[in-house]
Amino acid sequence: MGSIQWVAAMAITAAACGRPPADGLSPDGGSSADAEPSRAFPTATGADDPGPSCSGVSRGAVCGVCGAVDCGEGAVACAPGPAVCPLFEPVPIDGAIGGGGLQFGSGIAFGDVDGDGRVDAVVGSAERALLYLGTSAGFRRNDQALVGGSPTNVGSITLVDFDGDGDLDLFMTSREPSPGLHLRANDGTGRFRDVSADIPLPAMARPFGAAWGDFDRDGWLDVFVAGYLDEPSKLLRNVDGRRFDDVTDLIAADTAPQASLQPVWIDYDADGDLDLFVSNDFGPATGFPSSLYRNDAGAGFVLVSAEAGITELIYGMGIGVFDADADADLDLYVTNIGWAAGGQKLYLNNGDGTFVEGADDHGLAAYDRWGWGAEPLDMDNDGDADMALAAAFPASGWFAENNADKYLDITDVAGEFPMGQTLYGVATADFDADGDLDIGWTTLDPLIGTQLYRNVHPDPGHWIRIRLDAPAPNTRAIGATVIVTAGGRRRAGAILAGNSYLSSSEPVAHFGLGDVDDVSAIEVRWPDGSVTHHDGPFAADQVIALEP
Numbered sequence: 160m161g162s163i164q165w166v167a168a169m170a171i172t173a174a175a176c177g178r179p180p181a182d183g184l185s186p187d188g189g190s191s192a193d194a195e196p197s198r199a200f201p202t203a204t205g206a207d208d209p210g211p212s213c214s215g216v217s218r219g220a221v222c223g224v225c226g227a228v229d230c231g232e233g234a235v236a237c238a239p240g241p242a243v244c245p246l247f248e249p250v251p252i253d254g255a256i257g258g259g260g261l262q263f264g265s266g267i268a269f270g271d272v273d274g275d276g277r278v279d280a281v282v283g284s285a286e287r288a289l290l291y292l293g294t295s296a297g298f299r300r301n302d303q304a305l306v307g308g309s310p311t312n313v314g315s316i317t318l319v320d321f322d323g324d325g326d327l328d329l330f331m332t333s334r335e336p337s338p339g340l341h342l343r344a345n346d347g348t349g350r351f352r353d354v355s356a357d358i359p360l361p362a363m364a365r366p367f368g369a370a371w372g373d374f375d376r377d378g379w380l381d382v383f384v385a386g387y388l389d390e391p392s393k394l395l396r397n398v399d400g401r402r403f404d405d406v407t408d409l410i411a412a413d414t415a416p417q418a419s420l421q422p423v424w425i426d427y428d429a430d431g432d433l434d435l436f437v438s439n440d441f442g443p444a445t446g447f448p449s450s451l452y453r454n455d456a457g458a459g460f461v462l463v464s465a466e467a468g469i470t471e472l473i474y475g476m477g478i479g480v481f482d483a484d485a486d487a488d489l490d491l492y493v494t495n496i497g498w499a500a501g502g503q504k505l506y507l508n509n510g511d512g513t514f515v516e517g518a519d520d521h522g523l524a525a526y527d528r529w530g531w532g533a534e535p536l537d538m539d540n541d542g543d544a545d546m547a548l549a550a551a552f553p554a555s556g557w558f559a560e561n562n563a564d565k566y567l568d569i570t571d572v573a574g575e576f577p578m579g580q581t582l583y584g585v586a587t588a589d590f591d592a593d594g595d596l597d598i599g600w601t602t603l604d605p606l607i608g609t610q611l612y613r614n615v616h617p618d619p620g621h622w623i624r625i626r627l628d629a630p631a632p633n634t635r636a637i638g639a640t641v642i643v644t645a646g647g648r649r650r651a652g653a654i655l656a657g658n659s660y661l662s663s664s665e666p667v668a669h670f671g672l673g674d675v676d677d678v679s680a681i682e683v684r685w686p687d688g689s690v691t692h693h694d695g696p697f698a699a700d701q702v703i704a705l706e707p
Contacts, residue, residue: 246538246558247598247612250590252291254300258601258608260285261312263334264531264583266368266661267599267609270318270327272304273349278588278665280599281329282609283313288331289609292349293590298611304350305329310341315661316584319371321380322400323632332366332384332661340366340384361405365390370657372424372433372638373686375457379632380656383435385419392419392437400632409459410435410452417447423478423658424638425489427467428512431688432456433638438475438493443500449475449493453512468514473500477585477660480653481535481544483507483521484564487642487649490514492523494530494548494660502526503533503548522566525550528557532585532660536596540620540671542646549582549600549660556582556600580607588665594622594700596669601662621672621699625681627654628706636707638686641668646675672699681705 258265265283272279277293287309291298315332322328322344329343329351340360343351365387371380379397386392394410395403418440424433435452442448451467452460464470479492484507491506491514502524506514518524525548532549538560539545546566548557559566581603590597595614602610623643627636639654652668672678677696684690685707697703 246614246616248615250597250611250613251297252300252609252611253294253297256608257286257289257300258282258284258605259603260605261314261334261603263314263367264581264603264661265314265601266316266532266584266659266663267586267601268316268318268663269586269588269599269665270663272318272327272329272345272351274326274347278590279349280588280609280611281316281318282599282601283316283331283584283661284601284608285312285605287311288313288316288329290349291609291611298590301349305343306350307353310339311337313341314367315369315384315657317369317371317657317663319380319637319656319663320632320634321371321382321397323379323634324400325631325634327635330369330371330382332363332369334365334367338364338366358402360395360403361393363390363393366393367419368421368657368661370422370424370435370655372435372656373633374424374433374435374454376432376687378687380637382657383422383424383437385422385437387420387440388418392417392422410462417450418445419450420476421478421658421660423480423491423655425480425491425653425655426638426640426684427451427489427508428453429488429510429640429684431684433686435460436478436491438478440474440476442472442475446472448472449504463512467512468509468516469506471501471504471516473504475504476530477532477549478658479533479535479546480655480658482651483535483544485543485648485650486510487651489640489651489653492518492533492535492546494533496529497524497526503528503530521564522562522568523559525557525559525568527553530557531581531583532600532662534585534587534598534659534662534664536587536598537622537669537671538596538614539616539618540595540622540673542620542648542671542673542675547585547587547598549585551581551603554579554581554603556585580604582610584660584662586659586662586664587669589624589667589669594624595619619671620674621676623670623672623678623697623699624702625652625668625670625683626702626704627668627683627685628704629685630707633686635666636683636686637666640684642682642684643668643670643678644680644682645670645672645678667702675699683707 280291282289310333318327326345331341367385394407396406422437432454437450451464453463474496477494483490488508493504505518528550529552535544543561546559584601587596600610629636637656681693
């Protein structure tokens with residue numbers, strides 16, 4: 160849907176872009192669709208002050224009634240003066256915000272940790288790990304839930320059911336001067352107990368990002384932790400939720416000198432087992448591109464980066480996983496010091512075990528950004544994936560709208576964000592259950608700290624969200640690929656625990672549908688290698704729970 164309307168939008172005049180919001184929008188920009196949200200946050204402007212009447216990046220038009228200066232490709236501006244078309248607004252946080260302060264950054268993870276149906280957030284920082292519980296009004300900080308306290312200098316955060324008891328546990332990495340791996344078991348109410356005495360983890364001096372996946376298909380979630388420079392990365396096999404065995408020797412190449420920062424598990428070749436992709440920093444100095452390891456049916460891994468077409472020597476940092484070209488397979492967006500090594504990189508999956516780099520062709524290179532975290536999201540639910548990039552130099556969030564497979568920089572009109580702040584981690588979730596993706600960032604500045612923003616796009620399309628309920632021990636079906644067929648197109652999404660940069664989004668597959676009001680079929684490729692097909696139609700604007 161989005162591609163057709165965007166092509167039309169390129170041909171219209173600036174005056175024609177200035178149109179009022181579509182029928183059915185409430186004064187504060189919310190939707191009056193039939194599917195009522197189960198909870199809603201108060202708007203930042205309040206009921207008596209709806210704020211500027213802007214329609215943002217609105218289903219085929221870049222700017223709305225605030226007045227479009229230019230709706231053409233490569234330029235987005237609104238008049239008069241400094242007016243913007245906000246797509247996001249800050250979410251209230253009850254209690255000290257906290258966060259930030261950690262060199263090379265920290266991550267953020269979303270999930271329902273206390274079982275109340277609301278999305279919660281855990282954030283790393285120099286201070287400690289910070290827990291924000293979702294409420295009807297926003298979020299509330301809770302420092303008592305980490306029983307026994309938290310390590311300092313917490314970098315990577317993942318929420319994952321490692322022990323198969325149905326609730327989300329907490330895994331953290333910390334860096335100098337108190338480095339290590341930290342596992343906290345959830346008691347089912349959102350209180351986390353340190354289990355390091357019962358389930359010891361190996362020592363690591365410079366651990367960075369972590370990613371979880373069941374590489375050997377025994378049902379238990381294993382974890383890969385990236386090691387930096389002279390720190391070897393670790394592959395840890397989960398044995399019945401009771402211990403972790405170091406099986407790093409299953410990886411066919413020495414991981415020690417690769418300056419790894421972030422891993423992710425995906426089945427890139429659709430053969431039924433999870434493969435491992437790792438972003439590597441300092442490629443021009445070490446000679447290592449990012450690493451792609453093909454899983455040999457759980458028996459070991461083969462380094463296939465070169466033969467798969469991943470050869471660029473970059474300063475690889477974060478990883479976004481999404482179906483960039485809507486061809487029903489998973490592509491990879493790898494962040495980089497843009498001006499130093501040819502921009503960010505987009506590895507498009509050819510479907511035959513190889514990739515082609517296409518960031519420049521598709522407008523995602525962002526040469527002027529030092530990229531850290533990256534998270535694809537369909538901001539306007541128009542049916543194609545957009546991009547949010549956490550960046551430094553210049554320090555800000557960077558937003559790109561998918562415009563007929565050519566991404567358009569809309570940062571200047573996207574809304575109020577922590578401009579001038581170095582951003583590291585970024586992740587998404589539907590905080591308020593209204594069917595669009597909200598966003599969280601981590602910053603360098605401890606005075607700014609955690610940044611949580613609600614999506615207030617005033618003219619979004621239809622949507623569908625797929626939640627996978629699997630039998631224990633992998634109760635969230637981490638590692639699954641979900642493919643939806645809607646409007647004659649097949650698109651893929653992944654259920655992940657660990658990607659972006661040191662971060663992890665809500666483990667639900669989200670698909671914008673645009674004007675399409677139903678999904679004709681859903682295919683799930685489960686972590687154990689099985690595949691299920693679910694025939695529709697499934698009505699849009701709902702969350703669907705599927706089981707194997």
